Amino acid sequence: MSLLKIEQLKVDFTGRHGLESAVRGIDLHIEAGEIVALVGESGSGKSVTAAAIAGLLPREASVHGTISFEGSALLGKPESALEQIRGSGIAMVFQNPLSSLDPSFRVGAQLQEVARHRRDIGQAEALEHAATWLQRVGIVDTKRVLRAWPHELSGGMRQRVMIAMAAMGRPRLLIADEPTTALDATLQKDILALLKSLNREFGMAVLMITHDFGVVSFLSERVAVMKAGRIVEHGPTEQVLTAPRHAYTAKLIAAVPELGLRRLDPSPARRLGESGGRKAAVSVISNQPVSDPLLKVQGLTKTFVIEKSWLRSHVRTLDAVSDVHFEVRRGEIFGLIGTSGSGKSTLARLVAQLLASTSGSVQFAGADLAQFDAAELRRFRQRFQFVFQDSTSSLNPRRTIGEQLCDPALRLGVARNQPHAYQLAIEAIERVGLTARHLERFPHAFSGGQRQRIGIARALVVKPEFIVLDEPTSALDVSIQADILNLLLELRQTLDLTYLFIAHSLPVIEFMCDRVAVMQSGRIIETFDAADLHANALQPSTRALLDAVLSLPSRSGEASNTGSIQDASTAELTP
Amino acid sequence: MPPSELVREKVYAEACSACERFAPSRLSAAATRLASNGLALCGLLFILLVFAVSAAAPWLAPYDPNAADPVLRLGGIGTPGHLLGLDAQGRDMLSRLIWGGRTSLVVVIPAVFGACVLSLLLGLYAGYSRSRVSAVVMRFIDILFAFPMILFAINLATTFGPGIITVTVTVLFCALPYVTRVVYAEVRAERDKEYVEAARALGASSFEIVAREILPNVMTSVVVYGTTLIGGMIVFLAGLSFLGLGVQPPTADWGRMVGEGARVMLLGGGHVATLPALVIVAFALAFNRFGDGLRDVLDPRD
Numbered sequence A: 001m002s003l004l005k006i007e008q009l010k011v012d013f014t015g016r017h018g019l020e021s022a023v024r025g026i027d028l029h030i031e032a033g034e035i036v037a038l039v040g041e042s043g044s045g046k047s048v049t050a051a052a053i054a055g056l057l058p059r060e061a062s063v064h065g066t067i068s069f070e071g072s073a074l075l076g077k078p079e080s081a082l083e084q085i086r087g088s089g090i091a092m093v094f095q096n097p098l099s100s101l102d103p104s105f106r107v108g109a110q111l112q113e114v115a116r117h118r119r120d121i122g123q124a125e126a127l128e129h130a131a132t133w134l135q136r137v138g139i140v141d142t143k144r145v146l147r148a149w150p151h152e153l154s155g156g157m158r159q160r161v162m163i164a165m166a167a168m169g170r171p172r173l174l175i176a177d178e179p180t181t182a183l184d185a186t187l188q189k190d191i192l193a194l195l196k197s198l199n200r201e202f203g204m205a206v207l208m209i210t211h212d213f214g215v216v217s218f219l220s221e222r223v224a225v226m227k228a229g230r231i232v233e234h235g236p237t238e239q240v241l242t243a244p245r246h247a248y249t250a251k252l253i254a255a256v257p258e259l260g261l262r263r264l265d266p267s268p269a270r271r272l273g274e275s276g277g278r279k280a281a282v283s284v285i286s287n288q289p290v291s292d293p294l295l296k297v298q299g300l301t302k303t304f305v306i307e308k309s310w311l312r313s314h315v316r317t318l319d320a321v322s323d324v325h326f327e328v329r330r331g332e333i334f335g336l337i338g339t340s341g342s343g344k345s346t347l348a349r350l351v352a353q354l355l356a357s358t359s360g361s362v363q364f365a366g367a368d369l370a371q372f373d374a375a376e377l378r379r380f381r382q383r384f385q386f387v388f389q390d391s392t393s394s395l396n397p398r399r400t401i402g403e404q405l406c407d408p409a410l411r412l413g414v415a416r417n418q419p420h421a422y423q424l425a426i427e428a429i430e431r432v433g434l435t436a437r438h439l440e441r442f443p444h445a446f447s448g449g450q451r452q453r454i455g456i457a458r459a460l461v462v463k464p465e466f467i468v469l470d471e472p473t474s475a476l477d478v479s480i481q482a483d484i485l486n487l488l489l490e491l492r493q494t495l496d497l498t499y500l501f502i503a504h505s506l507p508v509i510e511f512m513c514d515r516v517a518v519m520q521s522g523r524i525i526e527t528f529d530a531a532d533l534h535a536n537a538l539q540p541s542t543r544a545l546l547d548a549v550l551s552l553p554s555r556s557g558e559a560s561n562t563g564s565i566q567d568a569s570t571a572e573l574t575p
Numbered sequence B: 001m002p003p004s005e006l007v008r009e010k011v012y013a014e015a016c017s018a019c020e021r022f023a024p025s026r027l028s029a030a031a032t033r034l035a036s037n038g039l040a041l042c043g044l045l046f047i048l049l050v051f052a053v054s055a056a057a058p059w060l061a062p063y064d065p066n067a068a069d070p071v072l073r074l075g076g077i078g079t080p081g082h083l084l085g086l087d088a089q090g091r092d093m094l095s096r097l098i099w100g101g102r103t104s105l106v107v108v109i110p111a112v113f114g115a116c117v118l119s120l121l122l123g124l125y126a127g128y129s130r131s132r133v134s135a136v137v138m139r140f141i142d143i144l145f146a147f148p149m150i151l152f153a154i155n156l157a158t159t160f161g162p163g164i165i166t167v168t169v170t171v172l173f174c175a176l177p178y179v180t181r182v183v184y185a186e187v188r189a190e191r192d193k194e195y196v197e198a199a200r201a202l203g204a205s206s207f208e209i210v211a212r213e214i215l216p217n218v219m220t221s222v223v224v225y226g227t228t229l230i231g232g233m234i235v236f237l238a239g240l241s242f243l244g245l246g247v248q249p250p251t252a253d254w255g256r257m258v259g260e261g262a263r264v265m266l267l268g269g270g271h272v273a274t275l276p277a278l279v280i281v282a283f284a285l286a287f288n289r290f291g292d293g294l295r296d297v298l299d300p301r302d
Helices: A046-054 A079-085 A107-116 A123-136 A142-147 A155-167 A185-202 A213-219 A237-242 A247-255 A344-351 A374-383 A401-411 A418-431 A436-440 A448-460 A478-495 A506-512 A530-536 A540-547 B003-017 B026-036 B038-055 B093-128 B132-146 B149-160 B164-191 B194-201 B206-242 B254-263 B270-298
Strands: A004-015 A018-030 A035-040 A061-069 A090-093 A173-177 A205-210 A222-227 A230-236 A295-307 A316-328 A333-337 A359-364 A384-387 A466-470 A498-503 A515-520 A523-529
Touching: A004 A046, A018 A035, A018 A046, A018 A222, A018 A230, A035 A046, A035 A185, A035 A213, A046 A061, A046 A090, A046 A173, A046 A205, A090 A155, A107 A123, A107 A142, A107 A155, A123 A142, A123 A155, A155 A185, A173 A185, A185 A205, A185 A213, A185 A540, A205 A213, A213 A237, A222 A237, A222 A247, A230 A237, A230 A247, A247 A478, A295 A344, A316 A344, A316 A523, A333 A344, A333 A506, A344 A466, A344 A498, A374 A384, A384 A448, A384 B194, A401 A418, A401 A436, A401 A448, A418 A436, A418 A448, A448 A478, A478 A498, A478 A506, A498 A506, A506 A530, A515 A530, A515 A540, A523 A530, A523 A540, B038 B093, B038 B270, B093 B132, B093 B164, B093 B206, B093 B254, B093 B270, B132 B164, B149 B164, B149 B206, B164 B206, B194 B206, B206 B254, B206 B270, B254 B270
Parallel strands: A035 A205, A035 A222, A090 A173, A173 A205, A333 A498, A333 A515, A384 A466, A466 A498
Antiparallel strands: A004 A018, A004 A061, A222 A230, A295 A316, A295 A359, A515 A523
16 A cells, blocks of 8 residues: 555645646556655646645645555545544645745744643653754754754754654655755755655655756656656656656756756857757857956955944944956856855845945956946946846836836937837847747736746846846756756857856756856855866865765767667667 | 645746736726726725715705704604704705715815825835935834824914814824825835846946836835825814814715714714714725735736
8 A cells, every 4th residue: 555645636626717637637556655746837737736635725726536554535524534644644845945935933932732632741841852853854953953942053054854744653654746946956965865864764755846846866766757747757766867768857957057067068059958969050150268357356345234333343244245356258157156145145145336345446448446436327227138047026016028128228328219229129139039928918928937028037137248147047847947058158159258257056056157266255265167077176065065066877978969869769868 | 834835835936837917908907907896896886886975965965964953853764855864953864965075075085195195205215225314314203193183283273273174184194194104015025126236237326216217116005005094084184173173064064974974873863873884984995905906916926
């Protein structure tokens, strides 16, 4: 008897536009002690499935089919019966631990509450139980963590606390809904290793919901791929990842940037995904770096005052960026990588003159930006643009796309008048793969990937020479990311652009960038040629970042996917 | 947040990301949305009705609102010839109600509208600017909050005479601090958002950012809050009129009618106060609903 058996699960939502089908009939089973991954992009229905299993769907959802846990059906059970199962039968860990932990209670109190749920033990004993579990999940300073408030802990710590809370009841099945998406690579690997060890030690089965194939490869034994509410492929992880039978799976896997992919095609015409085999039929402007640098940063420092005080000694400051030097040559893609809190976003904003620096200089095309007056600054802005990470918040929700594209064109003098500005807006929007009729819409009408394209179009409309991209694809699905990265490479070639590319994912950096600088605690610890990270990275923290990359079963030896995908079992494998 | 809320958000994001959104022209979309909001439509219709009736008062009212018939005074609803009865002086209630809307329209609506415009200016400036002056502005608003409005009205009346202008200005200053506070808070929240940063990266000056980026985002609150205030300001006007600062007797004014009618409530003249009170409530509700409807229309989110 399977631990969990899902048969023909269908979930529909009664929305404003009628019935919307989130899950269209899936079958899945999980045996005791297994780790199964459910992978898919946004909209595939994987989270809905997880919610259905745990009985957490909102009231507007109508569910059909069978979900049986240890033989007994879950759907249709009253809430009281489900409460019995949750905790010791099925437990769940969510993506964003800050909103999953109650901000008004200390961590210790929340753990105590869970420990005493259905178990008649005293407060002190529950606290001890909680401390033991915190140690099990790798937290050393249990006393401090138990007394802390959720907002005082880092993201990684909070997620460990969540896992402790979930695992405390010794559940037979743990559902993890993208628990590491919001975390850095090194933390992600630790958390996944933790889940693996809990699985081994307590025989706890894990259903891992994710969109990251690296996670799938590292953690799971079996995987099911979801697309638009259906499971298109399932099987043992190794088999599915190396020899996918369905075209969609193959397309997704091909779109994942992997370390070592650059070596296959290091030219500026390289592309991710199935189009990787085709040489881009674009006139290649020579991207040989010019001798003198386009952007030169020297001694850049930014200190924030985080605690003001009348007493000089009590003023606390934070050196977000300390004494940074680097140069970017024309036509180059210069990468900047670091964990969260390393100061890369701050550095990007300093360079783009969105923040005032405390000291140091930034020179663009030979001119010192600090000496600029208002008119020169405007001219600078036309040549130097910025693409933000979060396209949802970087677009004004109350203005149409057309307005948001035309305004900068007029303001920075690229357009002579309104009709000309509109023309430029159409050009820019078509460059990024959207159409003119999209200009009349508001940002909320678009998907995440489309909004990011609009953000890029907005930067392009003023015809810049240099674009700073602050983690432009971090929030996007795998295939959308591949599209955007390919688009950026194509634009670089056709428009002769230079990029400062910030990311936290090493494979993306290796694929995109010519050179990369590694940041840590506000400083650049090393700069090297990005084409082969393994060979060039020297500093221990950089190597730690490299080790944290979760790789798929090796595809680097594969020939580019020009042939038909169906018979992928004959694809070459290099261990 | 309860787990089901977390899941709901994620689940809706997943479910809706695949849906195509169509964009008919903005105006027709706005009109459709307003039309589908039944209550808002009723509110708008009632407001328009009041406007029409007040404008047509000279032809609509059966009697002169100030003509008194002392014999029939305090006649109840259904007195032959007087559909809604008569007040303490024997004046026809229906005619007075028809004429009574004029002051509310002429004083309260322009005053609240003026307050909204002024508060937008003040709030946008104070919220966006990081200078000391913005703090001074907000302290001035605090003073307005604390200032007893009746005193303000009396002072104004002493200087300028108790006329329409005085009352309008008083109502404006009464409503001003409330709306300004709301605008200020919203602008402060929007100021740190990324699209403002993006606008700066695209060369926008502070003025351009405030006028073109932030203003559209705070308009909705102003509209909703402003319309909500109308009902309260009508009552405030009644208070002023009662003290002799606003509408002078024998002019018909809803609020004043309530005040005068209260005195005769126990003498068999319950309808004298209740009828105008009901009309004020209906008018305020109509504006509330309409304001809500406007907010849904102006907010481009689904």
